[in-house]
Amino acid sequence: MLLRNHKATLVAVLILSAALISCSRSSSTPNTSIPRTADGKPDLSGIWQARNSAAADLEDHVASFDMPAGKGVVQGGPIPYQEWAAKKKIENAKNRRTLDPLENCYLPGVPRIMYMEFPFQIFQTPDHVAITFEWSQVHRTIYTNGAPALEGIDFWMGDSRGRWEGDTLVVDVRDHNDRTWFDKAGNFHGVDLHVVERYTLTDANTITYEATIEDAKTFTRPWTISMPLHRQTDADRIFEYQCQAEKEEANGAFEPDTKTWYQGPSVPVQIPADWKDVQTEWKAPEKKGEIKRLADGKPDLQGYYMSDGGGANYGLGFHEQDFLTPAGRGVISDPPDGVLPMQAWAKTEAASRKLPERGYDDPTAHCFVAGVPRSMYVPSPLQILQPPGYVVILHERMSWRAIPMDGRAHLPDHMRLWQGDSVGKWEGDTLVIETTNLNGKAWLNEVGEIQSHAARVVERLTPINADTIHYEATVLDPLVYTRPWTISFPINRQKDELLEVACHEDNQDLQHLKDIRDEARAKARGSN
Amino acid sequence: MKAYRLAILLAILGWVVVPVAAHHSFSAEYDFNKPLKLKGKVTEMKWANPHAWIYIEVVGKGGKVEKWAWETGGANALYRRGWRKEDLVAGTMLVIDGYQARNGSNTANATSITFENGKRLFAASSSQGGSSGPK
Numbered sequence: 315m316l317l318r319n320h321k322a323t324l325v326a327v328l329i330l331s332a333a334l335i336s337c338s339r340s341s342s343t344p345n346t347s348i349p350r351t352a353d354g355k356p357d358l359s360g361i362w363q364a365r366n367s368a369a370a371d372l373e374d375h376v377a378s379f380d381m382p383a384g385k386g387v388v389q390g391g392p393i394p395y396q397e398w399a400a401k402k403k404i405e406n407a408k409n410r411r412t413l414d415p416l417e418n419c420y421l422p423g424v425p426r427i428m429y430m431e432f433p434f435q436i437f438q439t440p441d442h443v444a445i446t447f448e449w450s451q452v453h454r455t456i457y458t459n460g461a462p463a464l465e466g467i468d469f470w471m472g473d474s475r476g477r478w479e480g481d482t483l484v485v486d487v488r489d490h491n492d493r494t495w496f497d498k499a500g501n502f503h504g505v506d507l508h509v510v511e512r513y514t515l516t517d518a519n520t521i522t523y524e525a526t527i528e529d530a531k532t533f534t535r536p537w538t539i540s541m542p543l544h545r546q547t548d549a550d551r552i553f554e555y556q557c558q559a560e561k562e563e564a565n566g567a568f569e570p571d572t573k574t575w576y577q578g579p580s581v582p583v584q585i586p587a588d589w590k591d592v593q594t595e596w597k598a599p600e601k602k603g604e605i606k607r608l609a610d611g612k613p614d615l616q617g618y619y620m621s622d623g624g625g626a627n628y629g630l631g632f633h634e635q636d637f638l639t640p641a642g643r644g645v646i647s648d649p650p651d652g653v654l655p656m657q658a659w660a661k662t663e664a665a666s667r668k669l670p671e672r673g674y675d676d677p678t679a680h681c682f683v684a685g686v687p688r689s690m691y692v693p694s695p696l697q698i699l700q701p702p703g704y705v706v707i708l709h710e711r712m713s714w715r716a717i718p719m720d721g722r723a724h725l726p727d728h729m730r731l732w733q734g735d736s737v738g739k740w741e742g743d744t745l746v747i748e749t750t751n752l753n754g755k756a757w758l759n760e761v762g763e764i765q766s767h768a769a770r771v772v773e774r775l776t777p778i779n780a781d782t783i784h785y786e787a788t789v790l791d792p793l794v795y796t797r798p799w800t801i802s803f804p805i806n807r808q809k810d811e812l813l814e815v816a817c818h819e820d821n822q823d824l825q826h827l828k829d830i831r832d833e834a835r836a837k838a839r840g841s842n
Numbered sequence: 843m844k845a846y847r848l849a850i851l852l853a854i855l856g857w858v859v860v861p862v863a864a865h866h867s868f869s870a871e872y873d874f875n876k877p878l879k880l881k882g883k884v885t886e887m888k889w890a891n892p893h894a895w896i897y898i899e900v901v902g903k904g905g906k907v908e909k910w911a912w913e914t915g916g917a918n919a920l921y922r923r924g925w926r927k928e929d930l931v932a933g934t935m936l937v938i939d940g941y942q943a944r945n946g947s948n949t950a951n952a953t954s955i956t957f958e959n960g961k962r963l964f965a966a967s968s969s970q971g972g973s974s975g976p977k
Contacts, residue, residue, distance in 0.1 A: 466926040638868035638941070638951060670944065673870030681892070710918065711892075760867050813918045820890035823913070826871045829945040 345481055348515040351438060352609075356481045356515040358436045358443060359701060361546040364429035364523075371499035372539055381498055387429075387539045393501060394534040406500025415494055419450065419557035420819050421470035421712070423494025424487045424509055425525040427452060429541060433552050435716060437701040439616070443476055443483065444699055444706060448552040451683055451713040451733070455697065455812060456485050463488050469814045470494060472509065483513040493819075496527075504532045519545035551718070554731050558818050559682045559755075568680055573663060574754040574793075576730040576767035583768035585790050589798050596774065596786075598744055603779030605743065608700065613743050613777045615698045615705070618812065621785070621805045623691030627759045630654060630801055639761065645691070647786070648800040655796045660764050667762025671834035674827040676760050681817030681824075683713040683732045685756025686749045686771050687787040691803065697812050705738055705745060711815045717747055724750045730767060732756060745775040766793040781807040872951045876942035880910060880950075884934040889927050891916045896952065898936060912938050912952040 349357040367375070367384030373392055377383040395403060406413055416422055422430060432448040441459040446452075456476040463473045463486070472487040492505040512524040521543040528536040562568035606614035625633070625642025631652050632644030646652045656664065666672060678684055684692050689709055699706040707715040717738040725735040730753035738747045754767030769791035776784045783805040790798045818824070882898035896912045914920075937956040943949040955963040 467921055636869060637874045638872060670867075670870040673867030676867060679867055810922070813921065815891040815916070815918060817892050820888070821892060822895070822911075823867075823871060823893065826943055826945055826947075826949065827867060830870060833945075 345515070348481075348518055351440075353440055355438075355478055356483070357438060358483065358513060358515065358521065359438050361433050361435045361549045361552055362521060362543045363431075363433040363546055364541055365544050366429065366541055368429040368539070368541060369426070369431055369497060372497050372501055373499070375499065387541045389538045389540055394537055396532060396534055399502075399532045403500050403502060406495070406502055408500075410498055410500050413500070414498055416498070418819075419561055420493065421452060421814075421816050422449070423470055423490065424454070424472045424474070425511065425527075425539065426494060426496055427454070427471070428511075428523060428525070428543070432555055433546050433549065435552050437699055437704060437706050437716070439699055439701050442699060444701075444708060446552070446706070446708075446714045446716055449555050450557045451554060453708050453712070453714045455708065456483070457811075458483075461811070464811070464813075467813070468505070470816045470819070471814055472507075474511075481514060483511075485509075485511040485513070487511060502532070503527065503529045506531050516542075519547060550722070551716070553729075554733065556682060556732055558680070559677070559732070562680060568677070568682075569675070571675075571755070573659075574764060574766040576753050579728045582727065583793060585768075585770060585792050589790055589792070596788075598742060599776055599778055599784040601743075601778050602782070605777040606780050612700075612740055613745070614700065615745065615775065615777060615783060616700050617807045618695060618697050618810050619783070619805045619807050620695050621691050621693075621803060623693065623803050626691040626801065626803065627688070627693055629759060629761050630763055645801040645803045646799060647802040648788075649797070654763060655799055656764070657794060657796055660794045664762055664764055667757070667764075669834075671831045672762060673760075674824070674831040676757050676762065677755055678757070678760065679824055679827055681821055683756070684709075684711065685732055685752065685765070686715070686734050686736065687773060687789070687801070688756055688758055689713060689715065689733070690773070690785060690787065690805070691801075694815065695808070695810065695812060696805075705747075708812060710812045711817065724748075727751070730754075734771070743776060745773075747771075747773040747775070749773070764794045765789065766791055768793040775805070783807075868951055871943060872941040873944045874941065876944075877940075878942045878950050879937065879939050881935070881937045882910065884930060884932055884936060885909070886932060887927070887930045889917045889920075891918055894920060896930065896936070896938070896955070898938065908948060910948045910950065912940065912950050912955075914952045914955075 351357045366387060367382045368387045370381035370384065372386060372388050374386040375383060411417060427447055427449065430449055434445050434447040437444045441457070443456040443458060445454045452471065454471055454474055456474040458476045463475050468489045468491045470491055470493065473489040474485050474487050476483050476485040487509040490505065490507040492503065495502050506529045508528040510526045514522045516522050522540065523543045524538055524540045526536050526538045527533070559568065608614045624645050625640050626645045628639050629642050630646050631654060633642050635641040644652045646654065649655055667675065673679060683689070692711060694709065694711045696710065697708040703718065703720055705717045705719060713733065715733055715736055717736045719738050721739065722737060724737060730751055732753055732755060734749040735751035736747050736749040738745055749771040752767050752769055754765070756765060757763065758765050769789055772788045774786045778784050784802065785805050786800055786802040788798055788800040880900050882900035884896060885899050886897040888895040894914045894917050896914060898910050898912065900908045900910055902908050935958045938952050939954045940950045940952045
């Protein structure tokens with residue numbers, strides 16, 4: 315009996331001291347076992363993923379088709395739905411194969427994107443915590459610079475504003491629409507959703523992630539989910555899962571192009587040895603003013619920009635306006651005649667792609683990502699961040715490029731991606747990005763100028779004053795062209811923030827373009 | 843904030859010509875040989891990317907009401923120009939110019955929108971694009 319009492323006392327003391335230690339850690343003593351940024355904040359940078367079944371169902375659940383079983387992540391019992399909402403949740407669950415927005419590859423919203431079965435990468439600067447997701451190249455920017463949330467607009471992914479409370483990043487996520495769910499089980503919210511996320515590094519490889527959900531029209535009280543996010547210590551990059559593109563390729567809506575798509579490793583394409591000379595002749599553009607610099611002396615390119623792509627999205631060479639297709643001043647700086655040096659077959663193919671019935675074949679008409687270099691001149695803003703070790707480009711048309719600056723090798727040749735594999739380095743004040751491993755699915759623009767999987771793209775971004783980047787891209791594509799060619803245009807800094815382009819979610823153009831294609835095909839069959 | 847937005851909106855309505863995005867192969871989708879000018883009443887504005895849509899009802903011959911969908915620049919471009927969802931309310935009378943879709947449906951691309959007081963909103967497509975373009 316005495317022994318048992320001793321044991322109980324010992325256990326009580328242990329619990330008490332553990333509680334005291336954890337209490338003191340969270341309040342005053344800084345956690346010294348976690349990585350920190352230069353400004354002393356916990357460093358959340360890295361590749362992370364949840365390891366649970368919250369994506370299937372936030373609440374306790376047994377397995378069903380496409381949904382592994384698991385323990386709930388909702389704290390303190392079931393989700394406190396109002397009566398009408400509890401009924402709707404049950405209907406959602408019954409009809410989830412048709413009603414779940416994710417079945418249509420719609421943007422998942424916050425918090426759902428944080429615990430899906432795909433990794434994400436966090437990049438941290440003093441002003442932003444940016445998150446790039448493998449799932450469909452979605453990205454979030456959590457502003458930590460004190461700028462207020464936008465008004466009178468809503469987003470699939472919400473508007474995220476963060477602040478540090480001790481060692482915890484607290485993020486207010488507002489301006490949601492009412493079209494996202496929390497999981498596959500049909501847990502949902504209304505347009506009044508307000509999410510407060512809390513990111514706490516509990517050790518070097520674990521973030522405790524909490525999200526408090528408020529929506530007074532759907533729930534009887536706020537409720538909170540909590541889970542660990544685990545650092546993916548075996549990964550040095552994330553890849554792409556282009557949900558809508560994969561879906562349309564699988565169901566035949568987006569047809570392969572054997573002329574340009576990567577077909578496997580059987581016939582490797584070599585870039586002719588003498589083509590390399592063209593890029594080694596490059597000279598840096600002249601500076602027209604002082605440029606911004608980071609603490610390490612490298613140019614500071616960070617900010618919000620619009621490319622002055624001169625109509626390149628509608629033809630890289632000079633062209634007049636053609637009906638609703640805008641004019642272009644021509645951005646080809648080499649060859650000197652400003653004309654793309656296409657091989658004979660490519661001229662025929664490019665002419666075919668201009669026909670109305672080929673409008674459907676432009677991947678951006680399907681809202682797929684624009685590829686490289688097209689992402690840099692689509693008429694849509696971009697944001698550049700320079701967290702340690704990377705240059706990150708976030709495109710308002712939902713896609714991102716995370717360019718490692720650590721001198722790493724490209725991916726193995728057979729790993730092919732829409733945005734390719736980009737690696738960067740500084741040459742003087744010029745950021746040089748080399749991109750390989752393209753899958754050859756992207757078009758250079760909507761008139762169908764051609765780029766194949768064989769292309770190697772060398773981009774050079776040189777700041778020429780505080781607000782202007784001189785951009786050049788040399789494309790070496792021996793399958794399509796007779797020589798390398800180069801485009802150049804300015805990218806201009808502006809004062810603004812990125813918004814969100816949810817694209818296929820509300821895109822009505824594609825059906826019209828499909829009708830035109832189907833009609834042309836039916837006509838062609840009839841005349842045969 | 844509201845007054846500021848109103849000022850911007852009035853400035854736009856006064857004289858600024860807002861380019862409609864040429865995106866998603868508008869030249870492929872719409873028919874140069876089917877120019878169109880319709881007067882009608884707004885029933886709904888769909889605030890969407892990559893392009894917003896204005897739905898109007900047009901009273902045709904014999905009093906028959908036709909519904910038409912007009913494609914415009916994207917919601918982000920409109921937002922950056924000071925537009926808010928509540929600014930183009932149901933019931934507003936408009937005259938819209940543009941081109942009908944090739945597929946012959948009651949769908950068209952707006953090149954300009956004129957309000958009853960004569961003020962004009964959108965104009966023809968522009969090299970700047972407008973799906974989410976600059977301020």
